[in-house]
Amino acid sequence: MGQIRVKNLTKRFGSLLAVSDVDMTIEDGEVLCLLGPSGCGKTTTLRMIAGLQQETEGEIHIGNKPVNHLSPSERDIAMVFQFYALYPTLTVAENIAFPLRSVGMSREEIASLVDAVMTALQLHEVANRTPGQLGEGEKQRVAVARAVVRDPNCFLFDEPLSRLDITLRETMRGEIKEILTGLSKATVIVTHDQLEALTMADRIAVMRGGRVEQIATPHEIFSRPANLFVAGFIGTPSMNLLPATFTAQADDETNFQAFGQNFRSDAGKLIRDYSPGSKVTLGIRPRAFQLRSEGSKEGLSVEIDLIEPMGAETLLHARTDNTNLRVVVDRSQKVKVGERLNIVPKPDQTLVFGQNEQLVMS
């Protein structure tokens, strides 16, 4: 019913290319997160889908209908805005009823629908207040209520949680996910918060500079980022990226030269015909290291510069050859500043990127 299909979507503001050639399909019932740093074009993409901004080029289909020439009100979309965009002069109940009134639904029908939604989102207590008298969390819930009260083709969320504090954000994240699961509509969520994207999305589209860098499931985005940007953007602390030279590939082991040290890794196979001597970049997550005592033949020899306890885990800043590596270990591991030791990547946890910054593993 409500599949969203976007083809070659492009938006130029004068000479600035805000969104460039975006292709994606969001299936009925699927939640897609547009994730990227600010200014990457994710909000512009969302607003073009909503019809709030005119695309320069490209096609948008909602529910198999081309909607390029339809006004926002004709697209039958529900959207939750970043700053909620509640109607300041209407009460909470009137806000929620507004989309139903616009389509001329009967008074009784509106009342029962609004009542049901307010029950689901626990808004009865504030039903007669105006938005100015609400807390951030309540405003957020009203915005969601106003979106879900009708039965639109699809849902759009623009940075839905960015204005909430951390505890509220966690609760709302759960609540929204629950509601979305129940609704089973094509949904697009714009966010710059990767945790939000990883937890709420069925698939994530990572954007940069107006382009989609990768669309994949959260798991795949994390475990097999398509390129250096995605690799560096996803995960905290961010992935270690080490310059290295590919030397040889044995059966189940790949050898590299890094920091003048030989470095073996069971990284899995590289794509065919990758010639020894090529410059590559190795991507290893901070949590993908094991510690070995100094002098062990395996891994990279490093010196510990700084130790940051993070609670359950400890973040070590390890230095080799003037390059800093971030290593996260369990807090039970006792390490001292100035200590020298070897770090070894866990099996299958080394990613290899070629000179074109793309993942070169098969």
Added chain:
Amino acid sequence: MFATKKKNRALREAGWGRTLVAGFIGLIYFSPVLWIVMTAFKTRQDALATPPKLFFEPTLDNFVRVFYRVTTDGDQLSTGMGLYFFNSIFIAGAGVLLAVVIGTLAAYGFSRYPLRGNDTYLFVILTTRMLPPIVVIVPIFLMFRVTGLSGGYIGIILLYAMFNLAFSVWMMKSFFDELSADVEDAARLDGANDLAVFFKICLPQLKAGLAATVVFALILTWNEFLFALLLTGSDTRTVPVAMARAMGGQLGVDWGLLAAIITLFLVPVFAVTYMLQNHLLRGVTFGTVKK
């Protein structure tokens, strides 16, 4: 206690000492008004007394004389001042209503659907308001003579509509610009058409701003002198013109009477100025400075 203290340092508490200084200065600013109001309640002898009387027996005689003149035969004759007050109210009201309706629509257009050359239009509009009235009135005077609009209500009302249009456009545009465009987008996504967006979403948010614009325009028009001097006839004369004429009398100025007219003339201005205090800045700069 603490909350108010922390709020804004620029508005940090000063004590009663400052109240005393400020009060004195406030009194200086207000004293001419006070003096006129007092004069309005004085008899002719008290008004002209030297040294000036601060304490006197108040009389309403002047206020009666504003509206009625007693002839030597003892008949009461209307002075026409009642009509002039009505004219001031009617002409200002109609002109402002026209200006604010047309101006609000235009302001919404300028704010939400910018045209090519939007800034140029806005500049031209503001310029019409900045022009010396005397520059505007010369050609208008000629035009009204040709079209016969001179001396009637329609001409002066249209002129005041024009006079207030620039003000209404700039003022309302500054209010529209402050509204969140997201809210209107949300209404559109919720299926509202443009008319509903304007009347149900935008305007209700601007009730206070609209009221401020109307009242400001009313005051400006109420006070206007030159246009009225040149374009109203004996039937459409407004109060400022009548006041100026009362000053030009051959037998010396009847200060008590004049003071009474001014006092009556100022009452509505005082009333609304107090209500408007929070919007004064924007109003006096024609909406070009918000805060």
Added chain:
Amino acid sequence: MTNFLQWLMDPKRRGALLVTPAIVLLFVMNIFPLMWSFGLSFFHYKASSMKPPRFAGLYYYEKVLSDPVVWERFQTTAVIVTASVLMQMVIGFGLALLFAKKFPLRREIMMLVLTPMMLSFVAVGVFFKLFYEPTFGLLSQAMMYFTGEPFGLLATQAGAIFGIVFADAWMWSPFVMLLVLAGLVSVPDYLYEAAEVDRATPWQRFKTVTFPYVKGLLLLALLFRTIETFKLFDVVYIITNGGPGTSTETIAVYVYRVAFQFFKTSQSSALSYILLFVVIVLTNLYLYFVNRREREA
């Protein structure tokens, strides 16, 4: 008909549709008459006679610009504008500093100060006419108390100019106060706190923290008041009527005389266009600073 309505309601035309009534009113009541008088300024024409206009070319512009009387009026206007705006700025700034702090009855007292600018020019003119009146006016009586002689401020040129400047400054210094106050209140708290921690002297604090927030608005106040004072008509008309002699005749009063007492229509049109030019330049400058301030904010 329905086609026309559809054409009219097309979203592409929404902006034009909303703006058109305003433009039409403005054109009919302002721009068209101005263009007409612009045309007249190139013809010999007298509104008081029935003779048809005769083409005159730039005759009236030459006449007006080479007329020493016109330059004298400009000079008078410039003196009044400079003195009055300066006085408004200084007093207004002082008032703003006074009202920048909270104190009991602040709102009520501020109302007293703000009253003058809401008043009619005619009423203000009458106040000051009464105040300056030589026999029983308050000023004269106060002077009599010291010198024993009645005092006619408006009898001399300098006195008359001062009388007008004083009235205008009384009326409009609260305007400057309002703008400066807006600047003072917008200074964020933390800057004052930082200045305090950094042990800035009061003067340093004013120069580096307060003034930057006020200077933009001060400039706007200066321009706005210059434009407005340049138009000064009513107060002069009521208080001195240009006298004694023609010594306080501002350019606006002069144009009024030329147009409506001497009925030299063409000449007044040419003069009007010169004023129009000055105002357009000043308005442009004003809006430039308004926009710059908004960009910075």
